Amino acid sequence: MLKRFGERLFSFYCHPDFQEDIKGDLEEYYALNLEDKGEKYANRKFFVDVILLFRLSLLRDNWFSRNSIYFAMVKNNLKVAYRSMMRHKFYTFLNLGGLAISITACLLIAIFVKDELSYDRHFENSDQIYRxxxxxxxxxxxxxxxxxxxxxxxxxxxxxxxxxxxxxxxxxxxxxxxxxxxxxxxxxxxxxxxxxxxxxxxxxxxxxxxxxxxxxxxxxxxxxxxxxxxxxxxxxxxxxxxxxxxxxxxxxxxxxxxxxxxxxxxxxxxxxxxxxxxxxxxxxxxxxxxxxxxxxxxxxxxxxxxxxxxxxxxxxxxxxxxxxxxxxxxxxxxxxxxxxxIPLHDIHLHSNKDFELEANGSVQYVYLFSIIGFFILLIACINFMNMATARASIRAKEVGVRKVLGSLRKQLVNQFLTEAILNSLLAFILGIILTYVALPYFNQITNKSLVDPLFGASGLWPYLVVSCLAVGILAGIYPAFVLSSYRPVKVLKGEVTQGKKASWIRSILVVIQFTASIFLIIGSIIVYSQLSYLQNKELGFNKDQVLIVNNAGLLGQNMMSFKNELLRNPNIESVSVSSYIPAANIFNDTPFVREDATTSDEAVSIQYWNVDYDYAKTLGLQITEGRFFDREFPTDSMGVVVNETAARRFGYDDPIGKKIKPMALNAQQAVSVFTIIGVMKDFHYQSMRTDILPQILMLRPDIGGMSVKFKAAATKEVLEISEELWSEMSGGLPFEFDFLDEMFARSFDNENRIKTIFSVLTVLAILVASLGLFGLAAYVTEQRKKEIGIRKVLGASTIKLLRLLFQKFTVLVFISALLAVPVAYYFASDWLSGFAYAIKLSPVFFIAGALGTLIIAWMTVGYQSLKAATRNPIDNLRVE
Amino acid sequence: MKKYQLGEFEEIVLLTVGVLYGNAYGVSIKEEIEKRQKRKVSVGALQSALRRMESKGFLDSEFGESTKMRGGKRKRYFKITALGKKALDYNMQTRLDLWNQIPDVAFEFKLC
Incomplete structure (x- = not known):
């Protein structure tokens, strides 16, 4: 049994020339062993010998030995690629730089997306858990x-x-x-x-x-x-x-x-x-x-x-x-x-309900960033293709000579692909280094704490190898086929196809690049203006120069004297005691009805906040009708101040003096009735993403926190005096404070993060596209050197020459704008619809985006063009 | 000289092939080495050494007769070529030269 298997195995790997005699030898040993030591040993020995015979010099013709010529060729290809890269250091720099930057961006996005998708999956049986x-x-x-x-x-x-x-x-x-x-x-x-x-x-x-x-x-x-x-x-x-x-x-x-x-x-x-x-x-x-x-x-x-x-x-x-x-x-x-x-896996990315335990992520951003990452990489690949085909004339002679010397087209394709893959490999190495350099900033912006996302446990490195090859092939396949298709006779005779045939393809590629850039620019303009609109929107209260003292209630009996001592300081305008502070995410919700309500259908869900007399003054609330609570009116303890929304929802045209009551939970429950004494302007007391809900203020003691309104430019002094007073009266409790404007700014952390990420990505995308355009412009200008010289000699002005050189790129940017604007409009209106308070999409955004891109394109092309147009024509014409 | 490069095992195999002139095939070479050198020789090592030296030109081979014991398969007889002889000579000579260069005093082992 073992012997038969051994024979098979041996025939499988051994070179046919050696098979007969070695097999004979093996048989002979087998016969000898059979005699001396028995069948079992002989069988085993036979098999062991077969295994030991597996030597390189005895192997049959195999894939390696047959392909050794190709390995030699790969070595040669690498050498040629290296030399051609070294010969054109400037273009190599543009290509590698652009590719490396875009790979860095892509890697960071991939890290972000992977982390977002991994939420809650680490729990055992996480697919069975639901909320x-x-x-x-x-x-x-x-x-x-x-x-x-x-x-x-x-x-x-x-x-x-x-x-x-x-x-x-x-x-x-x-x-x-x-x-x-x-x-x-x-x-x-x-x-x-x-x-x-x-x-x-x-x-x-x-x-x-x-x-x-x-x-x-x-x-x-x-x-x-x-x-x-x-x-x-x-x-x-x-x-x-x-x-x-x-x-x-x-x-x-x-x-x-x-x-x-x-x-x-x-x-x-x-x-x-x-x-x-x-x-x-x-x-x-x-x-x-x-x-x-x-x-x-x-x-x-x-x-x-x-x-x-x-x-x-x-x-x-x-x-x-x-x-x-x-x-x-x-x-x-x-x-x-x-x-x-809702499945546990979906909570982080798909759930955005009221009272979430923490602010969740959003699948929208995961998609958005993935798309942007893809675009950035695409732009870099397009750069590579453009540069390779545009500079085809330089390589054309090489192709011609190689073909005459007997190169097959396949081999040339291989050669150019090797070059592209080498480029992509180098760019990946650079990109990985850049990624690790950028990781601390990335963690800061995204509020994550990733340590070694690429090579650490469950890192991304297996994908790196695949995508490195994929990028190389994607960027290299088109130039490889174009370059290898040249007819040697034509090329060597001097009829250089100056990459003209491929010119329209190049234009298409440039249009794709610009479309992506314009889309991103418009996108970031809109994201930027929407978010700053929210942050600067009229809040309805005053958030500046308000110090919040946490845990004021812990002072107990000393609290009132703390308040009074504070008020004695001339820098302090007013002090209010209430834990209901805007932006602090405090909710207190209960249904109210009009006093004359007959059915529960009239109930209005109300945020009711307990405040004191000084609340309106301290937070700068605006009273539009009636008045705020006043110490001179003892009945105010049964009065309420409602916001405009609440007044509307109760259906009172003239709300002052009207009465409301909390809805009874059952028929037996007795409820107290409150009189509306004032209407205040709506103010944003929670996230700007949501509408302002009906709200009422009641005069009730609530000793959780204290807000202190002080005069401008006295921040340090007020802070010092408050802390001093606190330590006198608190008996060792720590003084914990906050500033209302900072609390409010923090509530926009998420939005600001998105804003930063989006801007960074946009800048990167434009940078990469500009690098490519710069290279392309350099090449095109170089090609038209003579034309420019002749035109200049015949009297063309610099302006005219510049216009000539700008014309093509300008047209391309316009076409791109036509493509990008509708797409951007679609995505932007979709995104804005998620906000309760959104900016209007004005044409300015789109025009600014397109113009911005045009200006960047002009500046990129401009340097090269200006250099060519102002040069002494003799320099352009003399060289032959 | 690289041309005459021989490993220790290769040299032994080459010499044994010479010793067994006319009857040098896999089994006999292995047995001879095991008998004389009192060392175990694996089939794999032997065969790969033989083929390697054949491709270098130190050995020549031809098919011989077959026996029933071999399951009807022919033997491959090896013999040394002129180049193989030169390689052996060269190896022997270099060792001899080295041996002769050793000063007598190096072999004077005294109890000290």
Whole structure:
């Protein structure tokens, strides 16, 4: 058996000339061994010998030996490519530089896209995990949000066997905490069910998996928080105090830091049991984020259809109680209670609902950047093609001689392809170096923390090899076929085809380049103006010179004296105590109705904020009708100030003196009635992406924060005096502050990031295109040197010559503008439609984009042309 | 001289082929070397050395008779060519020269 296999193997690889006698020898050894040591040994020995006979000198004719000539040719091709690159250093520089820059851009984009697509995929069974989200509509109020009722998670697990596990989190907030009387500002705190660790496989470093958050006053923290709070000490069982709530929490577990590519980055998980409402059986209030893990055999669609039954089962009774009509009637009259699932994988890129735990990414940008990356690379490839075909005349003689000496066309194609691939290889090496140089800036702009995205674990390097070859072939294939098609007789006789035939193809390629450039320029102009429009839009309140003192409530009884002391400083204009600060992302939502309302259909969902007398003055709110709260009117405690939107929604033409009340949750509940004493101008209290919602201000003590309005140019002084006063009165609590304008600027971080990325990419694309155009212009001018000389001798002016040289490029830019404008218009209006407040698309943007490109093109071509047109004609004509 | 380059194993094989004049084929060469040198010789090493030297021109070969034991396959007999002889001479000479150059004192081993 083994012997037969050995024979086969030997015949397979051994050179036929040697087969007979060596096989004979092997047979002879076999016979001898069979006699001496038995069959088993002989068989084995035979096979071992066959293996050992696998020697280079004994192998049959193979692919390597047959192709060795080609390997020699590749070596030769590389040498020729190197020499031709060295001979034209300027063009080599343009080609390599352009290609390297565009590859850097592409690599960075690829890194970005890959990271965006990898969100949440690192959890075990991540494809079975879903988040429940709600779409609710009552009267004119629409809620499209990630929050769900408190009992949802438990009900899902209990009623549906498909649900393997369910769990809730609530909030993502920061708080002042203390450990052994040392204070820390702790970010990313959430309340969580114990079961959340069953759904998300977050590695547990310390603690008992079964008993992490199953008792009141327990907390799980992540590794870096443990290091921050306790250093070398053992954190298990230690106590963390939540300031302002007077709660002491015991650490029951340490988990690994949550990876950056996750849609939440909690650092501290407080037990849900500490919330009074954790076990509330109320279905009409949505405050909890519910995650579930389905068993592998259940599909999302199949499970989603169950929600209708769930709503029927649990909502009917409570809806009847709250609004006095049955669930069916309520739904029939246009109200909507709709729950659905979103797969965990889709949350980061596809979910943009109200109350997201963190600002998510957007698949729109992933697509957009991929397209731009592709364009930039395309532009660089086109440059390469253009340069190669334009300079064909230089290589034409070489091609002619090679052909006469017997080169086949295939070999010439190979030669030029080798050159292109060598170019692309060098450019890739340069590009990779540039990528690593740019990585810190990239991380800063994109707010990521990638270390070694190319060669690290699950890096991009396998794609690099493939794309290096692909770019080389893409850029080289067309020139290779053009160059190798020359007829040797013509070329050698001097009838050089000066790349003229390919001139129209070159024009098309240039048009593609310019189309992409114009598109990008228009795009970045629009992105830029939209975002600065948002940032500079009239906010409706004054955000400058306002100092926000956090945790003012911790001062307790000293707070009022702190406020009064501050007011004694001449630089401070007013001080208001309220934790409701615009841009702080605080929401407090409840339905209100007019006093005379008869049905719940008239309810208006209202943001109601608790403020004090000085609120309007401090934040510069504008009162359009009536007045703000005033200490002289004791009845103001039952008064409210509404914004214009709210007044409109209540349907009051003359709202002053009219009354509103919160909607009763059931018929028995008694509610107080409020009188409208003033109307304020709408102000933007949350993200500019959304409309201003109805809002009312109420005179209620709320001691969370303090805003201090001060005079211009006194920032430093005010900060110093506040801190001094604080340390006098706080008894060691840290002074935490913020400036309102900075808080507001931070709320645009995401938009600013996009703006920066887009501008950088646009500049890169234009740079690469300009490099190519520069090379092309240099070549064309060189070609027309004599023509220019003769024209000049015959009396043409410099202006006329310049016009001659500019004409072609100008026409090409115009054609490109015609192509680019509609595409840009389409994409821009699509993008702008996502904003509640958007700029109008005026023709100026498009004209500016096209003109900008034209000017850049002129400047690029201009240098070469001016040089040629002003040169002494004799220099151009003398050379033969 | 590169032309006469011989490895140690090659030299032994070449010499053995000479010793076995007229009866030098794979099996006999292997047996002879194993007997004289008391070392194991693998078929692969031997065969590749033989073919290598043949392509260098040190050896010549022709097919001989076949036996039943060989499954009807012919033997390939090797013999040394004139060039092979020169290579052997050259190798031997260079070693001899070196040997002769060693001063007598180098071999005076004393207990010290």
């Amino acid at each position: 429940v989200q709600s779409y609710l509509k009552f009267a004119d109020n629409i809620f499209d949000m990630i929050a769900t009722p408190s009992p949802m998670a438990a009900a899902l697990k209990q009623d549906y066997p498909e649900v393997e596990q369910s769990g809730r989190v609530r909030g993502n907030f920061s708080s002042l905490i203390s450990v052994n009387n040392q204070f820390f500002r702790q970010e990313n705190i959430t309340y969580a069910d114990n079961s959340i660790f069953d759904i998300f496989s977050i590695e547990l470093l310390r603690g008992n998996r079964e008993h992490l958050l199953d008792e009141p006053n327990t907390v799980v923290i992540n590794r870096s928080t443990a290091e921050k709070l306790f250093g070398e000490e053992d954190p298990m069982g230690q106590i963390i105090r939540i300031e302002g709530q007077d709660q002491d929490l015991k650490i029951t577990g340490i988990v690994e830091d949550i990876r950056s590519n996750t849609h939440f980055h909690f650092q501290m998980f407080r037990t849900m049991l500490d919330r009074g409402d954790h076990n509330q059986q109320f279905w009409l209030s949505n405050n909890f984020v519910t995650y579930i893990r389905l068993n592998p055999n259940t599909t999302e669609e199949a499970f989603e259809s169950q929600f209708e039954g769930l709503v029927k089962k649990y909502f009917a009774e409570q809806v009847q109680q709250a609004v006095g009509v049955s669930l069916e009637t309520a739904l029939a009259s246009g109200n909507i209670i709709d729950y659905s699932l």
